[in-house]
Amino acid sequence: MNTSSYIYGESFYHKYDIRAKLFFTFLYSILVFFVRSWYGLIAFPLIPFAVFLVSLGGIETWRAIKRILPVIILLFLFLPLQDRGGNPIVEINGFVFVTGEGLYRVCRLASRFIALSLILMLLIETERSENIIRGLRFYRMPYNVALLFSMILRFIPYLGSMFDEIRASMSLRLTEGKRGFPIMPSITAFAVASVRMIPDTAAALEERGFGRKERRDYKGLKTSPKLFTELFFSAILPIIFFIVMR
Amino acid sequence: MKEKKTALHISLIALSSALVAVFTIAVRIPVPATAGYISLCDAAVVFVSYAFGPFTGLIAGGLGSAFADLLGGYPQFAVISFAVHGLEALLAGLIVKKNSQNILTMIIGALVSIVVVCGGYLLLEVLFITTFSSALVEVPMNALQSGVGSVIGLLLYAAVVKGYRNFDSIKW
Numbered sequence: 178m179n180t181s182s183y184i185y186g187e188s189f190y191h192k193y194d195i196r197a198k199l200f201f202t203f204l205y206s207i208l209v210f211f212v213r214s215w216y217g218l219i220a221f222p223l224i225p226f227a228v229f230l231v232s233l234g235g236i237e238t239w240r241a242i243k244r245i246l247p248v249i250i251l252l253f254l255f256l257p258l259q260d261r262g263g264n265p266i267v268e269i270n271g272f273v274f275v276t277g278e279g280l281y282r283v284c285r286l287a288s289r290f291i292a293l294s295l296i297l298m299l300l301i302e303t304e305r306s307e308n309i310i311r312g313l314r315f316y317r318m319p320y321n322v323a324l325l326f327s328m329i330l331r332f333i334p335y336l337g338s339m340f341d342e343i344r345a346s347m348s349l350r351l352t353e354g355k356r357g358f359p360i361m362p363s364i365t366a367f368a369v370a371s372v373r374m375i376p377d378t379a380a381a382l383e384e385r386g387f388g389r390k391e392r393r394d395y396k397g398l399k400t401s402p403k404l405f406t407e408l409f410f411s412a413i414l415p416i417i418f419f420i421v422m423r
Numbered sequence: 424m425k426e427k428k429t430a431l432h433i434s435l436i437a438l439s440s441a442l443v444a445v446f447t448i449a450v451r452i453p454v455p456a457t458a459g460y461i462s463l464c465d466a467a468v469v470f471v472s473y474a475f476g477p478f479t480g481l482i483a484g485g486l487g488s489a490f491a492d493l494l495g496g497y498p499q500f501a502v503i504s505f506a507v508h509g510l511e512a513l514l515a516g517l518i519v520k521k522n523s524q525n526i527l528t529m530i531i532g533a534l535v536s537i538v539v540v541c542g543g544y545l546l547l548e549v550l551f552i553t554t555f556s557s558a559l560v561e562v563p564m565n566a567l568q569s570g571v572g573s574v575i576g577l578l579l580y581a582a583v584v585k586g587y588r589n590f591d592s593i594k595w
Binding site: 181182240241244245248251252254255258282283286289290293294297298300301321324325328329330332333335336337340341344360361364365367368369371372373374375376378379380382383387 | 429430431433434435436437438440441442444445446448449450463466470474486487490493494495496497498499501552553554556557560575578579582583586587589590592593
């Protein structure tokens with residue numbers, strides 16, 4: 178079971194400070210909704226695509242594209258149903274297949290979908306999840322929320338391996354020659370084992386001093402002049418790009 | 424005392440969210456037509472909202488499915504999943520909360536889950552991601568997933584209540 182999407186790398190985007198990366202992702206995701214020109218519709222998905230290619234390589238880029246490709250194909254397949262009253266571009270025997278307005282609308286949606294998907298995948302595939310939480314703490318995410326997110330990220334792989342063990346042991350109970358695993362007994366045993374952990378985890382939190390007034394983060398993010406430079410570029414580049422391409 | 428309760432709430436939500444995420448990631452049937460997948464997500468969401476109440480269901484159902492999308496390579500759907508499955512858990516939990524032994528309310532809760540999942544994904548995808556006609560393709564698969572998931576969630580809830588005696592002590 179895959180419980181992490183981080184891919185190790187030494188690229189510039191891997192080394193980019195998480196606070197600047199979060200700001201860039203957030204800003205880019207908002208700006209992509211306001212692009213209207215044809216140039217913008219082409220250029221906005223191309224930027225994260227190029228960064229993806231440079232940072233993660235061709236195979237990972239293809240994997241990412243493969244995940245979003247069916248939605249794009251579906252969007253264009255249903256193109257004849259879009260804006261039927263618009264200016265006709267493709268017309269066969271009096272039946273309008275594609276209108277200018279319909280084509281523009283679908284291209285805009287496809288561009289937005291590709292740009293959003295790639296920029297978000299780029300964030301979670303080039304940064305460890307604990308660093309993303311530290312970055313969010315920098316933007317004033319409350320302590321309890323950060324703790325909750327860290328615990329969820331810690332428990333997912335643990336419960337995942339527990340589920341695999343339960344599933345494997347339950348599959349041994351099947352009669353010889355049968356494959357798979359009995360779903361209900363497996364998920365019931367798994368759910369009971371997970372629920373049993375709740376009081377123990379709460380007790381452990383108290384033992385570790387949860388609720389103490391003087392809290393200290395286990396690991397913090399360092400602030401250096403590089404951070405301000407990267408934050409500056411994260412803000413200025415998408416805005417200039419948007420003004421030129423919108 | 425307040426901090427003690429908060430420790431329990433955080434543990435409850437963290438483990439419930441992880442449970443929802445593991446159910447979503449562990450059993451996954453890809454749907455090539457929509458680039459999505461069918462999972463046991465709804466079974467876990469319904470189970471959590473029946474077992475721990477609507478508020479825990481709202482947060483854990485939403486967060487669990489959003490984390491599953493983030494870790495599973497579908498980050499573009501994370502916010503939509505958070506809203507849809509959070510609302511699904513909230514409504515299912517509110518309907519079943521008052522009379523948890525009544526099978527009729529559980530069936531109504533399951534039907535509401537199907538409506539919320541199908542309608543929610545359709546509405547939010549049309550608003551932010553795709554067109555109405557292409558979002559419509561997903562509706563039968565979403566209905567199947569939430570329908571089967573709701574029934575499994577109900578059965579799971581009944582089985583876990585029997586299997587773990589101290590169940591009532593960890594409610595919100």
